[in-house]
Amino acid sequence: MRLYEFEGKQLFKKFKIPVMESRLASNPDDVYNAFSEFNIPVVLKSQVLTGGRGKAGGIQFAEGANEARTKATELFKLTIKDFPVEKVLIEPKIEIKQEYYIGITIDRAKYKLVVIASGEGGVDIEETAEKSPDKIVKFPISINEDLYTFDALLIAKKIGIPQELIKQGASIIQNLLKMFKAYDAKLAEINPLVLTSDGKLIAADARVSLDDDATFRHKDLAELNVEHRHEEGEMTEREKQATEWGIPYLDLDGNIGMFPGGAGFGIMGNDFIHHFGGKPANFMDSGGGPSPERIANMLVLLEENPNVKVICGARFGGISRCDDFAKGVLMFLNNHGLTKPMVFRMTGNMWQEGVRLFEEAKAADPDMFKQIEFHGIETPIEEITKRAVEIAQEVGT
Amino acid sequence: MAILCDKNSKVMVQGITGGAGKFHTERMIGYGTNIVGGVTPGKGGQVVCERPVFDTVAECVKATSADVSVIFLPAQFVKEAAIEAIRSGIKFVVVIPEHIPIHDMLYVREEAIKHGTTVIGGNTAGLITPGEANLGIMPDIAFQPGKVGTVSRSASITYYVADTLTRTGYGETSCIGLGGDPVLGSTFAEILLKFEEDEKTKAVVMCGEIGGVYEELAAEVIPSMKTPVLAMIGGVHAPMGKRMGHAGAIVEGKMGTALDKLNMLDKAGAHPCKTFLDIPDTLKKLGI
Numbered sequence: 001m002r003l004y005e006f007e008g009k010q011l012f013k014k015f016k017i018p019v020m021e022s023r024l025a026s027n028p029d030d031v032y033n034a035f036s037e038f039n040i041p042v043v044l045k046s047q048v049l050t051g052g053r054g055k056a057g058g059i060q061f062a063e064g065a066n067e068a069r070t071k072a073t074e075l076f077k078l079t080i081k082d083f084p085v086e087k088v089l090i091e092p093k094i095e096i097k098q099e100y101y102i103g104i105t106i107d108r109a110k111y112k113l114v115v116i117a118s119g120e121g122g123v124d125i126e127e128t129a130e131k132s133p134d135k136i137v138k139f140p141i142s143i144n145e146d147l148y149t150f151d152a153l154l155i156a157k158k159i160g161i162p163q164e165l166i167k168q169g170a171s172i173i174q175n176l177l178k179m180f181k182a183y184d185a186k187l188a189e190i191n192p193l194v195l196t197s198d199g200k201l202i203a204a205d206a207r208v209s210l211d212d213d214a215t216f217r218h219k220d221l222a223e224l225n226v227e228h229r230h231e232e233g234e235m236t237e238r239e240k241q242a243t244e245w246g247i248p249y250l251d252l253d254g255n256i257g258m259f260p261g262g263a264g265f266g267i268m269g270n271d272f273i274h275h276f277g278g279k280p281a282n283f284m285d286s287g288g289g290p291s292p293e294r295i296a297n298m299l300v301l302l303e304e305n306p307n308v309k310v311i312c313g314a315r316f317g318g319i320s321r322c323d324d325f326a327k328g329v330l331m332f333l334n335n336h337g338l339t340k341p342m343v344f345r346m347t348g349n350m351w352q353e354g355v356r357l358f359e360e361a362k363a364a365d366p367d368m369f370k371q372i373e374f375h376g377i378e379t380p381i382e383e384i385t386k387r388a389v390e391i392a393q394e395v396g397t
Numbered sequence: 398m399a400i401l402c403d404k405n406s407k408v409m410v411q412g413i414t415g416g417a418g419k420f421h422t423e424r425m426i427g428y429g430t431n432i433v434g435g436v437t438p439g440k441g442g443q444v445v446c447e448r449p450v451f452d453t454v455a456e457c458v459k460a461t462s463a464d465v466s467v468i469f470l471p472a473q474f475v476k477e478a479a480i481e482a483i484r485s486g487i488k489f490v491v492v493i494p495e496h497i498p499i500h501d502m503l504y505v506r507e508e509a510i511k512h513g514t515t516v517i518g519g520n521t522a523g524l525i526t527p528g529e530a531n532l533g534i535m536p537d538i539a540f541q542p543g544k545v546g547t548v549s550r551s552a553s554i555t556y557y558v559a560d561t562l563t564r565t566g567y568g569e570t571s572c573i574g575l576g577g578d579p580v581l582g583s584t585f586a587e588i589l590l591k592f593e594e595d596e597k598t599k600a601v602v603m604c605g606e607i608g609g610v611y612e613e614l615a616a617e618v619i620p621s622m623k624t625p626v627l628a629m630i631g632g633v634h635a636p637m638g639k640r641m642g643h644a645g646a647i648v649e650g651k652m653g654t655a656l657d658k659l660n661m662l663d664k665a666g667a668h669p670c671k672t673f674l675d676i677p678d679t680l681k682k683l684g685i
C-alpha cells in the first residue's frame with residue numbers, strides 16, 4: 001500500500017524525522033485559509049500516488065493568499081498519470097542549499113534490508129545510480145539488526161552531510177530504519193532530504209509503501225490519518241467489483257474470458273492464448289481455496305463483460321478443491337445463467353466428486369450444459385486454450 | 398532418490414487440528430507419506446488422523462524424531478511456527494499459507510540459514526516425491542515416479558508440468574513449489590543445485606514468472622550444472638507490473654520482465670519452452 005506524501009510525513013513525524021509544518025487542503029478555499037496561517041511564501045504540492053508530479057506541473061509556489069488560491073484552482077483540475085489531484089499539501093517554502101537522498105528497501109535476492117544514500121538527491125537519483133554508482137552508498141543490513149550509530153555516522157559522512165549536522169543526519173537514517181521495521185515497510189524514501197540555506201535538515205518529500213499483508217498488525221495507522229487502500233492505480237468498474245469480491249482481476253483488450261485457477265496459470269494461460277493466436281479479455285486469479293461463491297462471482301464478471309465471447313476455464317485442484325469448483329460453477333449456472341460458450345478442464349484434488357456434481361446436474365437439466373465443453377485430465381491444457389481461440393474466431397467479433 | 402523428502406522422512410504438521418491441516422494430513426497419509434505427528438498449542442495429548450498432537454515442536458521432535466514439517470496456519474502465525482520448527486532441529490520446512498508478511502519471511506530466512514534448514518514457500522503447494530511422500534496440497538493424480546525434477550513458483554504450473562511429464566511417460570523425481578509470495582524461503586538456484594546432486598534426476602524443469610528476482614539468480618548457477626535445465630516463464634504477454642520506487646530500481650535494477658528472464662536463462666544454457674508440450678519434445682531432443 002503506497003502512502004501519500006502527507007501520510008508518509010505523519011509517520012516521519014512520529015519517528016522524529018524533521019518535516020515542515022504543513023496543512024492539507026481539499027479545495028482552493030482551504031488553500032487560501034492555510035496560506036493566511038503561514039503568511040510567508042509557500043509551496044503547494046499535489047498529493048498523488050505517482051512520481052513525476054513536478055514535471056507534470058503538480059508543484060507550485062505562491063507568495064500571497066490570492067495567488068495561492070488561483071494556483072490551487074489549477075492544481076485541482078490536474079490529472080497526473082491518471083491520478084486526479086484531490087488533495088494539496090501546503091508548506092512554507094524552503095531555501096535549498098543541498099539535496100540528499102536516503103532510501104530503504106528490501107533486497108529480495110540477498111534477503112537483506114538495504115539503506116541507500118547519496119549526496120545527489122532529487123528526481124534524477126536513478127540516473128545517478130546508473131551513471132556514477134560511486135555516488136551511491138548501499139548499506140545492507142539484516143532484519144535482526146539495528147543500524148549502529150557509528151555506521152549511520154559513516155553513511156552520513158560519505159554523502160557529505162556537513163560536520164555540524166552529522167549527528168542529526170545519522171539519527172535521521174537510524175529513525176527511518178526504525179520506522180521501516182515498525183510499520184512493515186517495503187520502501188521508505190526521503191528524496192530529497194534538504195539542507196536549507198539556514199543550515200537545517202528537512203525531509204522535503206516522503207515516499208513510503210507498506211506491505212499489504214502486514215497491515216493487519218498496524219491498526220494505529222488510522223489514528224495517524226493513514227487510510228487503508230487496496231492497490232495503487234485507477235481501476236475499471238469491473239476491477240473495482242472484483243476487488244470487492246476479493247478476486248484479483250485485470251481488464252485486458254481481447255475477447256477470451258479467462259477463468260483460471262491460481263495466479264500461475266492465470267498468467268501462463270494468457271500466454272498460451274496469445275501463442276495460439278487469440279487474445280485474453282482479462283487476467284484473473286481465484287486465490288487459494290476459493291469458496292463456491294467466489295467461483296460463481298468469477299463467472300459473473302466474465303458473463304457480464306460484453307467483450308467476452310467465450311470463456312476458457314481451468315481448475316487443477318490443489319488447495320482449491322474440484323468439488324468446490326463444481327459447486328461454484330453450478331451456483332452460477334443456476335442463479336445467473338450462461339449465455340456464452342465455455343470450454344474448461346477440471347482435474348486434481350476431489351475431481352471425482354466434481355465430476356459427479358456436474359453429471360448429476362446435467363442429467364437433471366441438459367439444456368443448462370448446451371454451451372459447455374467439459375474436459376478432464378485426458379485432454380492437455382493446450383487443447384483447451386486452443387479450442388477457446390477457435391471458438392472465439394468462429395463467434396467472431 | 399529424491400531431494401529434500403522421501404519415504405523415510407518423518408513428517409509433522411503444524412496446525413494439524415485446523416481445517417486445512419486435518420483435511421490435507423488425511424490426504425498425505427493416504428498417499429503413504431510418513432506422517433508422525435502434529436502440533437497445535439493447547440491441544441497436546443489429542444489424536445488427529447491417528448497421529449499424536451503436541452503443544453510444541455520440540456516435544457513432537459523428541460517423541461517422534463520428526464525431521465520435516467508442513468505448516469498449515471493462518472499467515473500471521475507463520476513466523477513463530479517456522480522459527481519454532483527451525484530451532485527445534487527440523488531440517489526441511491514447508492510453508493503452505495499465502496500472504497506472509499515480508500519482514501516475517503526475512504526473519505525466518507535468517508534463522509534458517511543459521512541452522513542449515515531449508516524452507517520453501519510461503520504460498521507453495523509443497524513438495525511431492527511421487528510414490529514416496531506428498532507434503533502439502535498437491536493433487537496425486539498428476540504425478541508418477543520418474544526421472545525429471547520440477548521446481549516452480551506457481552502451484553497450478555507444477556501440476557500442469559507434472560501432468561505433461563506423467564502423460565508422456567517421463568515421470569518425476571521430486572516436484573517442488575518454490576511459492577508465490579514476494580519473498581520466498583528458498584531460491585530457484587538453491588533448489589536447482591540440490592537436483593544437480595540427485596543421481597536419479599536426469600533433467601530439471603523450472604517454471605518462473607514475471608516479477609521478482611529469483612529467476613535471475615538461477616541464471617548464475619545453471620552454467621555450472623551438468624543436469625540440463627528446461628525453463629518456462631509465465632507473463633510474456635502480461636501488462637508490466639508497477640515499479641517499486643527509486644530504491645527498488647537501484648537495488649533490483651531492471652529485473653523482472655518475463656522475456657528478460659527467459660533470455661537470461663537461455664544465455665545461461667537453459668532450454669526455453671513455450672508450452673507444456675514443448676517439455677517432452679525438448680527432453681527427447683536431449684536424448685532423455
Ligand SMILES: CC(C)(COP(=O)(O)OP(=O)(O)OC[C@H]1O[C@@H](n2cnc3c(N)ncnc32)[C@H](O)[C@@H]1OP(=O)(O)O)[C@@H](O)C(=O)NCCC(=O)NCCS
Nearest residue numbers: 288412414415416417436437470471493494495520522552
Ligand atoms: C494455511 C491455511 C489453509 C490455514 O487455514 P485454516 O485451515 O482455515 O486454519 P485454521 O484456523 O483452521 O487452523 C489453524 C490451526 O492452527 C492452530 N495454531 C495456531 N498457532 C499455531 C502454532 N504456532 N503452531 C501450531 N498450530 C497453531 C490453531 O489453533 C488452529 O487449530 P484449531 O482449529 O484446532 O484451533 C490458510 O491460512 C491459507 O493460507 N490458505 C491459502 C493457502 C494457499 O493457497 N497456499 C498456496 C497453495 S498453492
